[in-house]
Amino acid sequence: MNTRGLRSQLKDSVPVTGLCPQAGPYGVQDSLRRGFSSVKNELLPSHPLELSEKNFQLNQDKMNFNTLRNIQGLHAPLKLQMEYRAARQIQRLPFLPSSNLALDTLRGSDDTIGFEDILNDPVQSEMMGDPHIMTEYKLGVL
Amino acid sequence: SRASRKRECRIMATVSVCQYHRGGFSFENCKRNALLEADINKLGFSSPAARKTGTTICGVVYKDGVVLGADTRATEGMVVADKNCSKIHYISPNVYCCGAGTAADTEMTTQIISSNLELHSLSTGRLPRVATANRMLKQMLFRYQGYIGAALVLGGVDCTGPHLYSIYPHGSTDKLPYVTMGSGSLAAMAVFEDRYRPNMEEEEAKRLVRDAIAAGIFNDLGSGSNIDLCVITKGKVDYLRPHDVANKKGVRTGNYRYKHGTTGVLAKTVTPLNLEVVEENVQTMDTS
Secondary structure: OOOOOOOOOOOOOOOOOOOOOOEOOOOOEOHHHHOOOOHHHHHOOOOHHHHHHHOHHHHHHHHHHHHHHHHHOOHHHHHHHHHHHHHHOOOOOOOOOOOOHHHHHHHOHHHOOOHHHHOOOHHHOOOOOOHHHHHHHHHOOO | OHHHHHHHHHHHHHHHHHOOOOOOOOOOOHHHHHHHHHHHHHHOOOOOOOOEOOOOEEEEEOOOEEEEEEEOOEEEOOEEEEOOOOOEEEEEOOEEEEEEEEHHHHHHHHHHHHHHHHHHHHHHOOOOOHHHHHHHHHHHHHHOOOOOOEEEEEEEEEOOEEEEEEEOOOOOEEEOOEEEEOOOHHHHHHHHHHHOOOOOOHHHHHHHHHHHHHHHHHHOOOOOOOEEEEEEEOOEEEEEEEEEOOOOOOOOOOOOOOOOOOOOOOOOOOOOOOOOOOOOOOOOOOOO
Protein backbone atom coordinates (compact mmCIF):
# COMPACT_ATOMS: atom_id res chain seq x y z
CA MET A 1 0.00 0.00 0.00
CA ASN A 2 1.34 3.43 -0.88
CA THR A 3 1.71 5.27 2.36
CA ARG A 4 4.24 7.86 1.31
CA GLY A 5 4.72 10.33 -1.46
CA LEU A 6 6.71 9.90 -4.60
CA ARG A 7 9.64 12.23 -3.96
CA SER A 8 12.35 9.67 -4.50
CA GLN A 9 14.65 9.36 -7.50
CA LEU A 10 12.91 6.98 -9.83
CA LYS A 11 15.59 6.86 -12.47
CA ASP A 12 17.15 3.71 -11.07
CA SER A 13 13.90 2.03 -10.04
CA VAL A 14 13.23 -0.23 -12.99
CA PRO A 15 16.07 -2.58 -13.90
CA VAL A 16 16.18 -3.03 -17.68
CA THR A 17 17.28 -6.34 -19.19
CA GLY A 18 20.79 -6.16 -20.55
CA LEU A 19 22.02 -6.87 -24.04
CA CYS A 20 22.35 -10.58 -23.38
CA PRO A 21 19.60 -11.33 -20.91
CA GLN A 22 19.95 -15.05 -21.15
CA ALA A 23 23.61 -15.05 -20.17
CA GLY A 24 24.61 -17.97 -18.04
CA PRO A 25 27.63 -18.09 -15.79
CA TYR A 26 30.07 -17.74 -18.70
CA GLY A 27 28.41 -14.73 -20.27
CA VAL A 28 27.03 -16.51 -23.33
CA GLN A 29 23.56 -17.79 -24.10
CA ASP A 30 22.42 -20.42 -21.70
CA SER A 31 20.34 -22.46 -24.16
CA LEU A 32 20.28 -25.48 -21.93
CA ARG A 33 18.75 -23.65 -19.04
CA ARG A 34 16.70 -20.87 -20.57
CA GLY A 35 15.79 -22.28 -23.95
CA PHE A 36 16.21 -20.67 -27.34
CA SER A 37 16.30 -16.91 -27.46
CA SER A 38 15.13 -14.69 -30.24
CA VAL A 39 15.56 -10.97 -30.67
CA LYS A 40 11.82 -10.43 -30.95
CA ASN A 41 11.19 -12.23 -27.67
CA GLU A 42 13.76 -10.20 -25.79
CA LEU A 43 13.15 -6.78 -27.31
CA LEU A 44 9.62 -6.15 -26.10
CA PRO A 45 7.83 -7.44 -23.04
CA SER A 46 4.77 -9.49 -23.90
CA HIS A 47 2.53 -7.10 -22.03
CA PRO A 48 3.06 -3.44 -21.11
CA LEU A 49 2.45 -4.28 -17.46
CA GLU A 50 4.87 -7.21 -17.33
CA LEU A 51 7.97 -5.26 -16.35
CA SER A 52 6.20 -2.93 -14.00
CA GLU A 53 4.50 -5.81 -12.21
CA LYS A 54 7.71 -7.81 -11.93
CA ASN A 55 9.45 -4.90 -10.22
CA PHE A 56 6.49 -3.53 -8.33
CA GLN A 57 7.45 -4.73 -4.86
CA LEU A 58 11.04 -3.72 -5.42
CA ASN A 59 10.06 -0.23 -6.51
CA GLN A 60 7.66 0.18 -3.62
CA ASP A 61 10.38 -0.78 -1.16
CA LYS A 62 12.87 1.59 -2.78
CA MET A 63 10.41 4.45 -2.69
CA ASN A 64 9.49 3.83 0.91
CA PHE A 65 13.13 3.55 1.99
CA ASN A 66 13.97 6.74 0.18
CA THR A 67 11.18 8.64 1.88
CA LEU A 68 12.15 7.16 5.22
CA ARG A 69 15.75 8.23 4.65
CA ASN A 70 14.64 11.77 3.82
CA ILE A 71 12.50 12.01 6.91
CA GLN A 72 14.42 10.15 9.59
CA GLY A 73 17.96 9.91 8.32
CA LEU A 74 20.12 7.10 6.99
CA HIS A 75 19.92 4.86 10.04
CA ALA A 76 16.22 4.07 9.63
CA PRO A 77 16.33 2.38 6.20
CA LEU A 78 19.63 0.72 7.08
CA LYS A 79 18.18 -0.92 10.15
CA LEU A 80 15.03 -1.93 8.30
CA GLN A 81 16.96 -3.38 5.37
CA MET A 82 19.03 -5.45 7.75
CA GLU A 83 15.84 -6.82 9.26
CA TYR A 84 14.46 -7.53 5.78
CA ARG A 85 17.61 -9.44 4.88
CA ALA A 86 17.36 -11.50 8.04
CA ALA A 87 13.66 -12.23 7.49
CA ARG A 88 14.26 -13.16 3.86
CA GLN A 89 16.59 -15.94 4.94
CA ILE A 90 13.86 -17.78 6.83
CA GLN A 91 12.84 -20.17 4.10
CA ARG A 92 11.81 -23.78 3.87
CA LEU A 93 13.60 -26.25 1.60
CA PRO A 94 14.08 -24.86 -1.93
CA PHE A 95 11.34 -26.90 -3.57
CA LEU A 96 8.70 -26.24 -0.89
CA PRO A 97 6.65 -23.02 -0.75
CA SER A 98 7.62 -20.72 2.12
CA SER A 99 5.12 -18.58 3.94
CA ASN A 100 7.50 -15.60 4.32
CA LEU A 101 5.53 -14.60 7.39
CA ALA A 102 8.28 -12.53 9.01
CA LEU A 103 8.93 -10.67 5.76
CA ASP A 104 5.22 -9.99 5.31
CA THR A 105 4.91 -8.69 8.83
CA LEU A 106 7.86 -6.32 8.35
CA ARG A 107 6.42 -5.04 5.07
CA GLY A 108 2.95 -4.67 6.52
CA SER A 109 1.44 -6.87 3.83
CA ASP A 110 0.24 -9.48 6.33
CA ASP A 111 -3.03 -7.60 6.74
CA THR A 112 -3.64 -6.68 3.13
CA ILE A 113 -5.03 -8.81 0.31
CA GLY A 114 -4.03 -8.26 -3.28
CA PHE A 115 -4.10 -10.10 -6.57
CA GLU A 116 -0.92 -11.95 -5.60
CA ASP A 117 -2.89 -13.77 -2.87
CA ILE A 118 -5.81 -14.68 -5.10
CA LEU A 119 -4.29 -15.44 -8.51
CA ASN A 120 -1.46 -17.94 -9.01
CA ASP A 121 -0.93 -18.52 -5.31
CA PRO A 122 2.46 -20.31 -5.11
CA VAL A 123 1.08 -22.52 -2.32
CA GLN A 124 -1.52 -23.93 -4.72
CA SER A 125 0.78 -24.31 -7.69
CA GLU A 126 0.37 -27.70 -9.43
CA MET A 127 4.00 -27.86 -10.45
CA MET A 128 6.85 -28.58 -8.15
CA GLY A 129 10.50 -28.53 -9.15
CA ASP A 130 12.53 -31.72 -8.87
CA PRO A 131 13.84 -31.64 -5.26
CA HIS A 132 17.37 -32.81 -6.11
CA ILE A 133 17.86 -30.37 -8.95
CA MET A 134 16.45 -27.47 -6.95
CA THR A 135 18.65 -28.04 -3.92
CA GLU A 136 21.69 -28.38 -6.19
CA TYR A 137 20.76 -25.14 -7.93
CA LYS A 138 20.31 -23.39 -4.60
CA LEU A 139 23.67 -24.61 -3.31
CA GLY A 140 25.37 -23.69 -6.58
CA VAL A 141 26.53 -27.23 -7.21
CA LEU A 142 24.52 -27.63 -10.43
CA SER B 1 23.63 -41.35 -22.64
CA ARG B 2 19.92 -41.61 -22.02
CA ALA B 3 20.16 -41.01 -18.29
CA SER B 4 22.16 -37.80 -18.67
CA ARG B 5 19.80 -36.53 -21.40
CA LYS B 6 16.84 -37.17 -19.12
CA ARG B 7 18.65 -35.26 -16.39
CA GLU B 8 19.22 -32.34 -18.75
CA CYS B 9 15.54 -32.19 -19.60
CA ARG B 10 14.64 -32.21 -15.92
CA ILE B 11 17.15 -29.44 -15.29
CA MET B 12 15.65 -27.27 -18.01
CA ALA B 13 12.13 -27.87 -16.80
CA THR B 14 13.08 -27.25 -13.20
CA VAL B 15 15.08 -24.07 -13.70
CA SER B 16 12.01 -22.38 -15.08
CA VAL B 17 10.34 -23.12 -11.74
CA CYS B 18 13.49 -22.24 -9.78
CA GLN B 19 12.83 -18.55 -10.24
CA TYR B 20 10.89 -17.41 -7.24
CA HIS B 21 7.26 -18.17 -8.03
CA ARG B 22 5.35 -14.99 -7.32
CA GLY B 23 1.60 -14.81 -7.15
CA GLY B 24 -0.57 -12.36 -9.04
CA PHE B 25 -1.11 -11.86 -12.74
CA SER B 26 0.80 -14.15 -15.07
CA PHE B 27 1.74 -12.80 -18.50
CA GLU B 28 2.82 -16.15 -19.94
CA ASN B 29 0.10 -16.42 -22.52
CA CYS B 30 0.17 -12.84 -23.80
CA LYS B 31 2.41 -13.51 -26.81
CA ARG B 32 0.42 -16.59 -27.73
CA ASN B 33 -2.86 -14.66 -27.42
CA ALA B 34 -1.54 -11.87 -29.61
CA LEU B 35 -0.62 -14.38 -32.33
CA LEU B 36 -4.01 -16.12 -32.03
CA GLU B 37 -5.82 -12.80 -32.23
CA ALA B 38 -4.07 -11.97 -35.51
CA ASP B 39 -4.74 -15.44 -36.98
CA ILE B 40 -8.35 -15.65 -35.93
CA ASN B 41 -9.23 -12.42 -37.64
CA LYS B 42 -7.69 -13.72 -40.86
CA LEU B 43 -9.87 -16.84 -40.72
CA GLY B 44 -12.98 -14.78 -40.19
CA PHE B 45 -13.90 -15.82 -36.64
CA SER B 46 -14.00 -13.42 -33.74
CA SER B 47 -12.41 -13.95 -30.36
CA PRO B 48 -14.75 -14.31 -27.36
CA ALA B 49 -15.79 -11.02 -25.79
CA ALA B 50 -15.50 -10.34 -22.09
CA ARG B 51 -18.75 -9.90 -20.23
CA LYS B 52 -19.26 -6.19 -19.68
CA THR B 53 -21.85 -4.40 -17.64
CA GLY B 54 -22.41 -1.66 -20.32
CA THR B 55 -24.39 0.11 -17.77
CA THR B 56 -26.02 3.07 -16.21
CA ILE B 57 -24.88 3.73 -12.66
CA CYS B 58 -25.26 6.93 -10.74
CA GLY B 59 -25.19 8.43 -7.28
CA VAL B 60 -26.45 11.53 -5.56
CA VAL B 61 -25.74 13.16 -2.20
CA TYR B 62 -28.87 14.35 -0.42
CA LYS B 63 -29.62 15.84 2.96
CA ASP B 64 -28.99 12.82 5.22
CA GLY B 65 -26.79 10.64 3.06
CA VAL B 66 -26.20 9.09 -0.34
CA VAL B 67 -28.46 7.36 -2.86
CA LEU B 68 -26.78 4.97 -5.34
CA GLY B 69 -28.62 3.58 -8.33
CA ALA B 70 -27.86 1.01 -11.03
CA ASP B 71 -29.59 -0.91 -13.80
CA THR B 72 -29.35 -4.71 -13.92
CA ARG B 73 -28.26 -5.79 -17.39
CA ALA B 74 -24.94 -7.50 -18.16
CA THR B 75 -23.97 -7.84 -21.85
CA GLU B 76 -21.51 -10.08 -23.65
CA GLY B 77 -20.92 -8.44 -27.01
CA MET B 78 -24.38 -8.01 -28.52
CA VAL B 79 -26.10 -10.55 -26.29
CA VAL B 80 -27.58 -9.98 -22.85
CA ALA B 81 -25.65 -12.28 -20.53
CA ASP B 82 -27.52 -11.57 -17.31
CA LYS B 83 -30.98 -10.02 -17.10
CA ASN B 84 -30.81 -9.34 -13.40
CA CYS B 85 -27.28 -8.88 -12.19
CA SER B 86 -26.41 -6.96 -9.07
CA LYS B 87 -24.15 -3.99 -9.73
CA ILE B 88 -24.20 -2.38 -6.32
CA HIS B 89 -21.40 -4.08 -4.39
CA TYR B 90 -20.84 -4.12 -0.67
CA ILE B 91 -17.62 -2.52 0.50
CA SER B 92 -18.30 -2.02 4.18
CA PRO B 93 -21.45 -1.59 6.31
CA ASN B 94 -21.51 2.11 5.53
CA VAL B 95 -19.95 2.18 2.06
CA TYR B 96 -21.32 0.71 -1.16
CA CYS B 97 -19.94 0.82 -4.68
CA CYS B 98 -21.60 0.57 -8.11
CA GLY B 99 -19.48 -0.94 -10.86
CA ALA B 100 -19.47 -0.45 -14.62
CA GLY B 101 -17.09 -1.90 -17.19
CA THR B 102 -15.84 -5.48 -17.28
CA ALA B 103 -18.03 -7.42 -14.85
CA ALA B 104 -15.28 -9.64 -13.44
CA ASP B 105 -12.98 -6.68 -12.88
CA THR B 106 -15.55 -4.68 -10.91
CA GLU B 107 -16.55 -7.76 -8.92
CA MET B 108 -13.02 -8.77 -7.94
CA THR B 109 -11.75 -5.26 -7.33
CA THR B 110 -14.61 -4.37 -5.02
CA GLN B 111 -14.24 -7.65 -3.15
CA ILE B 112 -10.51 -7.14 -2.64
CA ILE B 113 -11.00 -3.58 -1.45
CA SER B 114 -13.83 -4.70 0.81
CA SER B 115 -11.55 -7.30 2.45
CA ASN B 116 -8.72 -4.80 2.81
CA LEU B 117 -11.03 -2.21 4.31
CA GLU B 118 -12.39 -4.75 6.79
CA LEU B 119 -8.85 -5.67 7.91
CA HIS B 120 -7.95 -1.99 8.10
CA SER B 121 -11.00 -1.13 10.20
CA LEU B 122 -10.25 -4.05 12.53
CA SER B 123 -6.76 -2.64 12.88
CA THR B 124 -7.88 0.94 13.57
CA GLY B 125 -10.97 -0.06 15.56
CA ARG B 126 -13.13 2.49 13.73
CA LEU B 127 -15.80 2.49 11.05
CA PRO B 128 -14.04 2.83 7.69
CA ARG B 129 -14.20 6.09 5.77
CA VAL B 130 -15.25 6.55 2.18
CA ALA B 131 -12.02 8.43 1.45
CA THR B 132 -10.01 5.37 2.52
CA ALA B 133 -11.90 3.13 0.11
CA ASN B 134 -11.45 5.74 -2.61
CA ARG B 135 -7.69 5.93 -2.11
CA MET B 136 -7.29 2.15 -2.03
CA LEU B 137 -9.28 1.78 -5.23
CA LYS B 138 -7.46 4.52 -7.10
CA GLN B 139 -4.03 3.22 -6.11
CA MET B 140 -4.89 -0.28 -7.26
CA LEU B 141 -6.40 0.86 -10.56
CA PHE B 142 -3.47 3.15 -11.31
CA ARG B 143 -1.04 0.35 -10.62
CA TYR B 144 -2.63 -1.65 -13.45
CA GLN B 145 -2.68 1.35 -15.82
CA GLY B 146 -6.30 0.96 -16.90
CA TYR B 147 -6.03 -2.70 -17.90
CA ILE B 148 -8.47 -3.48 -15.12
CA GLY B 149 -11.62 -2.09 -16.71
CA ALA B 150 -13.56 -1.00 -13.67
CA ALA B 151 -15.41 2.33 -13.60
CA LEU B 152 -16.92 2.77 -10.17
CA VAL B 153 -19.28 5.03 -8.28
CA LEU B 154 -18.36 4.88 -4.61
CA GLY B 155 -20.67 6.31 -1.97
CA GLY B 156 -21.17 6.12 1.74
CA VAL B 157 -21.66 7.89 5.03
CA ASP B 158 -18.93 8.00 7.65
CA CYS B 159 -18.08 10.11 10.69
CA THR B 160 -17.30 13.12 8.46
CA GLY B 161 -20.61 13.01 6.59
CA PRO B 162 -21.92 11.64 3.26
CA HIS B 163 -19.42 11.36 0.41
CA LEU B 164 -19.66 10.36 -3.25
CA TYR B 165 -16.75 9.58 -5.58
CA SER B 166 -16.48 8.46 -9.17
CA ILE B 167 -13.43 6.36 -10.05
CA TYR B 168 -12.24 5.83 -13.62
CA PRO B 169 -10.40 2.71 -14.87
CA HIS B 170 -7.07 4.51 -15.13
CA GLY B 171 -7.19 5.62 -11.52
CA SER B 172 -8.47 9.20 -11.54
CA THR B 173 -11.22 10.10 -9.10
CA ASP B 174 -13.71 12.91 -8.71
CA LYS B 175 -15.49 13.95 -5.55
CA LEU B 176 -18.85 15.39 -6.56
CA PRO B 177 -22.43 15.77 -5.29
CA TYR B 178 -23.84 13.78 -8.24
CA VAL B 179 -22.07 11.39 -10.60
CA THR B 180 -22.96 8.97 -13.39
CA MET B 181 -20.86 6.28 -15.09
CA GLY B 182 -21.27 3.67 -17.78
CA SER B 183 -22.57 3.67 -21.33
CA GLY B 184 -25.85 5.26 -20.22
CA SER B 185 -24.10 7.95 -18.19
CA LEU B 186 -24.95 10.76 -20.58
CA ALA B 187 -28.68 10.01 -20.44
CA ALA B 188 -28.57 9.82 -16.64
CA MET B 189 -26.47 12.98 -16.37
CA ALA B 190 -29.00 14.85 -18.46
CA VAL B 191 -31.68 14.06 -15.87
CA PHE B 192 -29.36 15.04 -13.02
CA GLU B 193 -28.35 18.32 -14.60
CA ASP B 194 -32.00 19.21 -15.03
CA ARG B 195 -33.38 18.32 -11.61
CA TYR B 196 -30.56 18.16 -9.08
CA ARG B 197 -30.54 20.63 -6.22
CA PRO B 198 -28.53 20.50 -3.00
CA ASN B 199 -30.01 19.13 0.25
CA MET B 200 -32.91 17.20 -1.22
CA GLU B 201 -35.25 15.05 0.84
CA GLU B 202 -34.96 11.26 0.69
CA GLU B 203 -38.06 10.63 -1.46
CA GLU B 204 -37.08 13.32 -3.93
CA ALA B 205 -33.53 11.96 -4.17
CA LYS B 206 -34.81 8.40 -4.73
CA ARG B 207 -37.17 9.63 -7.43
CA LEU B 208 -34.35 11.54 -9.12
CA VAL B 209 -32.02 8.54 -9.16
CA ARG B 210 -34.80 6.26 -10.36
CA ASP B 211 -35.57 8.61 -13.22
CA ALA B 212 -31.91 8.96 -14.14
CA ILE B 213 -31.43 5.18 -14.34
CA ALA B 214 -34.70 4.86 -16.26
CA ALA B 215 -33.37 7.39 -18.79
CA GLY B 216 -30.26 5.26 -19.19
CA ILE B 217 -32.31 2.04 -19.51
CA PHE B 218 -34.63 3.33 -22.18
CA ASN B 219 -32.11 5.28 -24.23
CA ASP B 220 -29.04 3.04 -24.08
CA LEU B 221 -28.79 -0.49 -25.49
CA GLY B 222 -26.21 -1.52 -22.94
CA SER B 223 -28.53 -0.89 -19.98
CA GLY B 224 -31.83 -2.51 -19.24
CA SER B 225 -34.08 -4.58 -16.97
CA ASN B 226 -34.70 -3.34 -13.45
CA ILE B 227 -33.55 -0.44 -11.32
CA ASP B 228 -31.70 -1.13 -8.08
CA LEU B 229 -31.32 1.52 -5.43
CA CYS B 230 -29.18 1.74 -2.34
CA VAL B 231 -29.93 4.45 0.23
CA ILE B 232 -27.13 4.96 2.74
CA THR B 233 -27.65 7.11 5.80
CA LYS B 234 -25.83 7.36 9.10
CA GLY B 235 -26.35 3.98 10.72
CA LYS B 236 -28.79 2.57 8.16
CA VAL B 237 -28.57 1.08 4.67
CA ASP B 238 -31.61 0.37 2.48
CA TYR B 239 -30.69 -2.00 -0.33
CA LEU B 240 -33.75 -1.93 -2.59
CA ARG B 241 -33.41 -4.67 -5.15
CA PRO B 242 -35.43 -4.29 -7.30
CA HIS B 243 -36.66 -0.84 -6.56
CA ASP B 244 -38.51 -0.61 -9.85
CA VAL B 245 -39.16 -3.25 -12.49
CA ALA B 246 -39.07 -0.96 -15.49
CA ASN B 247 -39.08 -3.73 -18.11
CA LYS B 248 -41.55 -6.49 -17.38
CA LYS B 249 -41.36 -9.57 -19.56
CA GLY B 250 -44.68 -10.21 -21.24
CA VAL B 251 -46.94 -13.13 -20.22
CA ARG B 252 -47.84 -15.65 -22.92
CA THR B 253 -51.55 -15.40 -23.68
CA GLY B 254 -51.95 -18.67 -25.65
CA ASN B 255 -50.92 -22.27 -25.02
CA TYR B 256 -50.00 -24.67 -27.83
CA ARG B 257 -49.95 -27.82 -25.71
CA TYR B 258 -52.55 -30.44 -26.61
CA LYS B 259 -54.80 -31.72 -23.86
CA HIS B 260 -54.51 -35.35 -22.72
CA GLY B 261 -56.78 -37.57 -24.79
CA THR B 262 -56.68 -35.42 -27.94
CA THR B 263 -55.30 -38.35 -29.90
CA GLY B 264 -57.35 -41.51 -29.47
CA VAL B 265 -55.48 -44.74 -28.60
CA LEU B 266 -56.47 -47.70 -30.87
CA ALA B 267 -54.24 -50.55 -29.66
CA LYS B 268 -51.53 -51.11 -27.05
CA THR B 269 -48.78 -53.80 -26.87
CA VAL B 270 -46.13 -54.02 -24.12
CA THR B 271 -42.80 -55.84 -24.78
CA PRO B 272 -40.55 -56.18 -21.71
CA LEU B 273 -36.80 -56.00 -22.42
CA ASN B 274 -35.01 -58.79 -20.54
CA LEU B 275 -31.50 -57.62 -19.74
CA GLU B 276 -29.09 -59.88 -17.86
CA VAL B 277 -26.06 -58.61 -15.93
CA VAL B 278 -22.94 -59.92 -17.74
CA GLU B 279 -20.12 -58.24 -15.81
CA GLU B 280 -20.02 -55.93 -12.80
CA ASN B 281 -17.05 -53.63 -12.29
CA VAL B 282 -16.74 -51.36 -9.24
CA GLN B 283 -14.21 -48.47 -9.33
CA THR B 284 -13.93 -46.43 -6.16
CA MET B 285 -13.57 -42.67 -6.66
CA ASP B 286 -10.31 -41.15 -5.45
CA THR B 287 -11.69 -38.56 -3.08
CA SER B 288 -8.35 -37.76 -1.40
